[in-house]
Amino acid sequence: MTRDKADLDEEEALAIPKSPQPAAVVEDLEDLALGDDYALNPAYVDMVIDAADRGDSDRLRELVGALRSEDVADLMGFLTADYREEVIPCLDSETLAEVLSELEDNLREEVLDTVTPTALARALEELDSDDAADVVDDLDDDKRALVLAAMDETDRAAIESSLSYEDETAGRLMQREVLAAPQFWTVGQTIDHVRTAGDELPDLFFDIYIVDPAYRPVGAAPVSLLLRSRREVTLAEIMEPVTEVTVDMDQEEVAYIFDKYHLISAPVIDAGGRLVGQITVDDIVSVIQDESEEDILALAGVSDAGRDAGVWDVAGSRLPWLVVNTLTAAAAASVIGVFQAEIAKLVTLAILMPVVASLGGNAGTQTLAVAVRALASRELNASNAARIILREMVVGLVNGGVLATIMAVATYVFFRDPLLCLTIGLALVINLFVASLAGILVPLALDHLERDPAVSSSVFVTFVTDFTGFLSFLGLAALILL
Amino acid sequence: MTRDKADLDEEEALAIPKSPQPAAVVEDLEDLALGDDYALNPAYVDMVIDAADRGDSDRLRELVGALRSEDVADLMGFLTADYREEVIPCLDSETLAEVLSELEDNLREEVLDTVTPTALARALEELDSDDAADVVDDLDDDKRALVLAAMDETDRAAIESSLSYEDETAGRLMQREVLAAPQFWTVGQTIDHVRTAGDELPDLFFDIYIVDPAYRPVGAAPVSLLLRSRREVTLAEIMEPVTEVTVDMDQEEVAYIFDKYHLISAPVIDAGGRLVGQITVDDIVSVIQDESEEDILALAGVSDAGRDAGVWDVAGSRLPWLVVNTLTAAAAASVIGVFQAEIAKLVTLAILMPVVASLGGNAGTQTLAVAVRALASRELNASNAARIILREMVVGLVNGGVLATIMAVATYVFFRDPLLCLTIGLALVINLFVASLAGILVPLALDHLERDPAVSSSVFVTFVTDFTGFLSFLGLAALILL
Numbered sequence: 001m002t003r004d005k006a007d008l009d010e011e012e013a014l015a016i017p018k019s020p021q022p023a024a025v026v027e028d029l030e031d032l033a034l035g036d037d038y039a040l041n042p043a044y045v046d047m048v049i050d051a052a053d054r055g056d057s058d059r060l061r062e063l064v065g066a067l068r069s070e071d072v073a074d075l076m077g078f079l080t081a082d083y084r085e086e087v088i089p090c091l092d093s094e095t096l097a098e099v100l101s102e103l104e105d106n107l108r109e110e111v112l113d114t115v116t117p118t119a120l121a122r123a124l125e126e127l128d129s130d131d132a133a134d135v136v137d138d139l140d141d142d143k144r145a146l147v148l149a150a151m152d153e154t155d156r157a158a159i160e161s162s163l164s165y166e167d168e169t170a171g172r173l174m175q176r177e178v179l180a181a182p183q184f185w186t187v188g189q190t191i192d193h194v195r196t197a198g199d200e201l202p203d204l205f206f207d208i209y210i211v212d213p214a215y216r217p218v219g220a221a222p223v224s225l226l227l228r229s230r231r232e233v234t235l236a237e238i239m240e241p242v243t244e245v246t247v248d249m250d251q252e253e254v255a256y257i258f259d260k261y262h263l264i265s266a267p268v269i270d271a272g273g274r275l276v277g278q279i280t281v282d283d284i285v286s287v288i289q290d291e292s293e294e295d296i297l298a299l300a301g302v303s304d305a306g307r308d309a310g311v312w313d314v315a316g317s318r319l320p321w322l323v324v325n326t327l328t329a330a331a332a333a334s335v336i337g338v339f340q341a342e343i344a345k346l347v348t349l350a351i352l353m354p355v356v357a358s359l360g361g362n363a364g365t366q367t368l369a370v371a372v373r374a375l376a377s378r379e380l381n382a383s384n385a386a387r388i389i390l391r392e393m394v395v396g397l398v399n400g401g402v403l404a405t406i407m408a409v410a411t412y413v414f415f416r417d418p419l420l421c422l423t424i425g426l427a428l429v430i431n432l433f434v435a436s437l438a439g440i441l442v443p444l445a446l447d448h449l450e451r452d453p454a455v456s457s458s459v460f461v462t463f464v465t466d467f468t469g470f471l472s473f474l475g476l477a478a479l480i481l482l
Numbered sequence: 483m484t485r486d487k488a489d490l491d492e493e494e495a496l497a498i499p500k501s502p503q504p505a506a507v508v509e510d511l512e513d514l515a516l517g518d519d520y521a522l523n524p525a526y527v528d529m530v531i532d533a534a535d536r537g538d539s540d541r542l543r544e545l546v547g548a549l550r551s552e553d554v555a556d557l558m559g560f561l562t563a564d565y566r567e568e569v570i571p572c573l574d575s576e577t578l579a580e581v582l583s584e585l586e587d588n589l590r591e592e593v594l595d596t597v598t599p600t601a602l603a604r605a606l607e608e609l610d611s612d613d614a615a616d617v618v619d620d621l622d623d624d625k626r627a628l629v630l631a632a633m634d635e636t637d638r639a640a641i642e643s644s645l646s647y648e649d650e651t652a653g654r655l656m657q658r659e660v661l662a663a664p665q666f667w668t669v670g671q672t673i674d675h676v677r678t679a680g681d682e683l684p685d686l687f688f689d690i691y692i693v694d695p696a697y698r699p700v701g702a703a704p705v706s707l708l709l710r711s712r713r714e715v716t717l718a719e720i721m722e723p724v725t726e727v728t729v730d731m732d733q734e735e736v737a738y739i740f741d742k743y744h745l746i747s748a749p750v751i752d753a754g755g756r757l758v759g760q761i762t763v764d765d766i767v768s769v770i771q772d773e774s775e776e777d778i779l780a781l782a783g784v785s786d787a788g789r790d791a792g793v794w795d796v797a798g799s800r801l802p803w804l805v806v807n808t809l810t811a812a813a814a815a816s817v818i819g820v821f822q823a824e825i826a827k828l829v830t831l832a833i834l835m836p837v838v839a840s841l842g843g844n845a846g847t848q849t850l851a852v853a854v855r856a857l858a859s860r861e862l863n864a865s866n867a868a869r870i871i872l873r874e875m876v877v878g879l880v881n882g883g884v885l886a887t888i889m890a891v892a893t894y895v896f897f898r899d900p901l902l903c904l905t906i907g908l909a910l911v912i913n914l915f916v917a918s919l920a921g922i923l924v925p926l927a928l929d930h931l932e933r934d935p936a937v938s939s940s941v942f943v944t945f946v947t948d949f950t951g952f953l954s955f956l957g958l959a960a961l962i963l964l
Contacts, residue, residue, distance in 0.1 A: 300851030369782030
């Protein structure tokens, strides 16, 4: 936790340092901890490691104490498991809770193993219900029962309700605490209610939801609008249309809606249209980061093993697609086997064929990346699919023509064989055309089948371009040259 | 713009439709326009096209009028230029302004060409200064001068000030309007100020910044905290530490800070530490989307040609890397040329060599994607680089070993040559080891040189794995088999 600037100013003004270290030293540690870009300094991580090595727990406590909980979570990621174990006892209950909610799954599980159920119950009570549920979800069944049993009844009910929704849905992202009021309330009444309501309200809120007697949202107003309106105005007069999210909506769709309409918060409704919670944009920022990360990794054929995963986990996260790729690469290479006689007659073919396959693979990957992104941002759908497919086909022919010219010239320079130039040129035009087509059709087909177009597209496209590259080049060579 | 639910309810209650169409029809159009996931329905786009084809401008106006401005912008992306020209006259000044600020650059430029400077000046006055500056930035110099001259002086000054900051910096993202107050103000005083201040305040605000007499931020408080505190409490008592952003900070760093600390808004300070504006999280959501999109496209070696770019623009956005790839693929293939004699003796080599190269390329891409992502999220830096590099080397050997075993067995089944199995096995271990190493070292080196690690990494890694794949397999074949 950062120390409050206000407290510091007070201490400095009095010029009587109350803590063992003068305020100035604490301030220095904060400066040392983060770069100008607010990223944790590698030198600071070294200082933590050094203190732990020397067994200097006072220094360790001081170093960790100068960090905000988000930076402590960051620090954990840069330390090895042994050092993490030294850092955990330095955290107070609230910081521990916040750090737990920031940590990645694999680190979180490790940390959770070292904390007692009672300490964990106390820590989780400090969090909003959505963050607490997230942490509880990572506990094994036995420990989960112990932790929930040790918790306050209201908090336990909130967590259990949150866990009853499926992972990666709006129900899991939402917090149950909301600020809602009927249409006929005045601004003044509402503000007075907020001042006295206390714990029922969320820690932070950005919009007030206006509900009908059945607790269905009929409008919303930003808190800043509430603040600038006169006390006697009714909520019905200032409310704006509301964009609702249903409790079973996939988090990716929720993120799309927040992004599209620039929402700061949105009410979550159940199947009956009743308000059951709210989602705030800070949770959506994480969802967007996670989803785009997933797309990048899926296109590269790798799953996320986690920040501090061991060798076996990392190897395991990459092997499945490599094995699939072994099969497709072998299948594509089997085409070469058909043309062994031709290659034996003209070994030059073996030199040039990988170039045809490789350029096709690259062109296919380009189209694929653009298509996956356009599908994710809902910019590609039935309205424009035909137009985009046609455009890709023309682009494939254009770029195929350009690369064919370049390679034909290069081939002439090296091999002085006009028919070989013609062969590689034609093969490139064919392969780039097929690459463009596969690059757009494969993700469209997966999307149509309601599969994630980022996953498994690239191995399939690469197979098509390898296969077509070898077949077109060696086949044309057999026809034209031999 | 969506019609206010409150208005609709009133109309329905009175049962006297005031507009030519009964309220129920308008409601139907809204339902028709968007799917459950709030994405624009392809069928609705067809209805718009149909109305435009029939020259039915009343129907067109009705269809477009039922949409929110974000959905109108979305609609534009699905239409061709001719249809867009029909839609633009259907938009009122405020909607036009909002649509302009939502549109992608290439569509925006096209639309801007069709609007007169005076109409544009009126429209821009409806926007926050950051959004207006964004639109003005896309005008050519002559039109920009005309538009600015036609604008209100305050708005013009705000836009000119915004444009004085470099593109993709905090200065360009921020809006100048902020809510700031001194420490000694009470909550009551602050709320009264907000009620009377009017236009100086931003349309929406989420935090109040507490400033010292030199207008430097010393703390911040969420508006919801202001609302729940008693009127007589001073701001100094409720304020929390503030996370500032400097005016020249890159937008990617700003996004990192918002994501890390879950910020809703942040004060922007100039070189002297004075408050000059604020950035809100809705702008950051777009930045995060844009930056991750850039990474996906850069890794695939393609730049964004824009949503409705023509064939030539799209082809041009992909050709540069394809040409570079032609050179690297040819360079890697030249290794094969060295081993022509060996291939002529044993054509099987030509069949198997692309498999070795391809698997290396895939493994390298996997490591690269993980590394680029880790660098972007600041999870990989000097603190853990050595550990991660070591881990990648071991992973390369492990996965190389697994694939070597698979391919050795497959090779034995097809070719019954134990030495050929040994050759391809060894070559795969070597190539996957090199692939892992290149996949981590290339992005780290680019990052160290302060270049974007996503750009140009993959072409380089693929070259390394192609080269190593051919060299190790054919070289070992020459040593072991021939």
